[in-house]
Amino acid sequence: MxxxxxxxxxxxxxxxxxxxxxxxxxxxxxxxxxxxxxxxxxxxxxxxxxxxxxVAAEGLVGVQVEGGRGVAVEINSETDFVAKNADFQQLVREITGVALAGAGDIEALKAADLNGKPVSDVVTGAIARIGENLTLRRVQVLEGETVVSYVHNAAADGLGKIGVLVALSGPTEKAQAVGKQFAMHIAATNPVSLSEATMDPAALERELQVQTAKALEENAGSAKPKPEAVIQNNIIPGRMKKFVAENTLLGQAFVMNPDQTVEQAAQEAGVEITAYARVMVGEGIExxxxxxxxxxxxxxxxx
Incomplete structure (x- = not known):
């Protein structure tokens, strides 16, 4: 090729x-x-x-929570200047409210009513009014006993560049108190999944292949090669354990106290993290x- x-x-x-x-x-x-x-x-x-x-895409993520339900909605604009526009911010805020009221996926949200019109038509009208192409890109919904939110790089209340939702079980007051810290951690570290059990098996297998090939190549070039058993039973499993710890929320070192994992911090607080969602503006757009x-x-x- x-x-x-x-x-x-x-x-x-x-x-x-x-x-x-x-x-x-x-x-x-x-x-x-x-x-x-x-x-x-x-x-x-x-x-x-x-x-x-x-990524280069601009826009805002709107985040709203009510009771045990939280939503994060991403709407893209062509420039960051528009993301600071009060009209655009109000648009994101209103559409996020529609999602919170029950539109659970992007197609349902586009078809939902906003001020007597489908949300998709409202976005089209905003394009003509604001003068830039706007895209209602995605919506994330999270439900649980307690749902806590955090917005990073906030442009206004509930609007920013990164929106995070965390669902927790356990005493409500404790969950709300520590939940924002976990949400801030997620914004900073962007974990791949909640735990090893929820990781994509294909991703784990691919990483195993990479680490195996890397370990064997390093050993072949070493002045003092290690026995095959050491490579297979110690080095490769050790690297996979590190990979899982670095890429799963519960296994990561807690940014507020790196001596603990996030899972240990949750246990100490008397709560359990059951799910999370992280939405960053422009994520995955070339x-x-x-x-x-x-x-x-x-x-x-x-x-």
């Missing part, structure tokens, strides 16, 4: 690897982007950059393409 400048650029942005390393990874994996990422990780060349941290093709093309043609 021909390796293009755009493919090299995408892999560099995804992994933080150097240009030549990205090109080699794509060449070795016949242009398979996912396999190329794993190849770079196996070689220790991929940095811990996350694609979602580099940047607009930048023109540095000449630099990459030169590198490709010179190989």
């Amino acid at each position: 021909a390796i293009t400048a755009a493919m090299v650029k995408e892999l560099r942005e995804t992994t933080g690897a150097g240009m030549m390393d990205a090109k080699k990874a794509l060449t070795e994996t016949d242009g398979d982007m996912g396999a190329a990422v794993d190849w770079l990780r196996t070689k220790g060349l991929a940095k811990a950059a996350k694609k979602a941290d580099r 940047k607009k393409e930048e023109d540095f093709a000449a630099e990459v093309a030169k590198t490709l043609s010179g190989a």
Whole structure:
């Protein structure tokens, strides 16, 4: 498969690897982007950059909670300037209120009534009025005994760049008191799942393959290779345990007290975290393409 400048650029942005390393990874994996990422990780060349941290979409997340139900709604705009517009903020606030009242998924929310019109028509009207393309992108609903919310980079009450909801069981006062701390933790660390039990089995298997290949390659290049049993029974399981701890909410070190895991902090507070949701503006939306093709093309043609 021909390796293009755009493919090299995408892999560099995804992994933080150097240009030549990205090109080699794509060449070795016949242009398979996912396999190329794993190849770079196996070689220790991929940095811990996350694609979602580099998205360019703007807008706001609206968050509202009532009783044991909370919602987070993302509406995108073309520029951050519009996100500061009072008209746009009121639009996000009103649509979030509609979601809280019962519209549990994005299609139901678009069809729901807002001031006598479907929400989708209200958004269309706002596009003409505000002068930018607006997108009602997603809604997250969380229910539980107690639901606590937090908004990071708040533009106004209940509106910001990151919205977090946490559902907890246990005494209400305790859950509300500690729940916001857990929500702030989630905003900062962006865990992949609640616990190992809720992680995607395919993601765990893929990580196991990466760590196995990496450990075997490191051992092969070592001046003092370790026995195969040590690799299989100690090193690889140890790395997988670390991976799970770093990527699950309950296993992470609690940002308010790194000597405890989040699970231990919850137990100490007498509550249990049953679910969470984190919505960040623009998460997963690609940047607009930048023109540095000449630099990459030169590198490709010179190989």
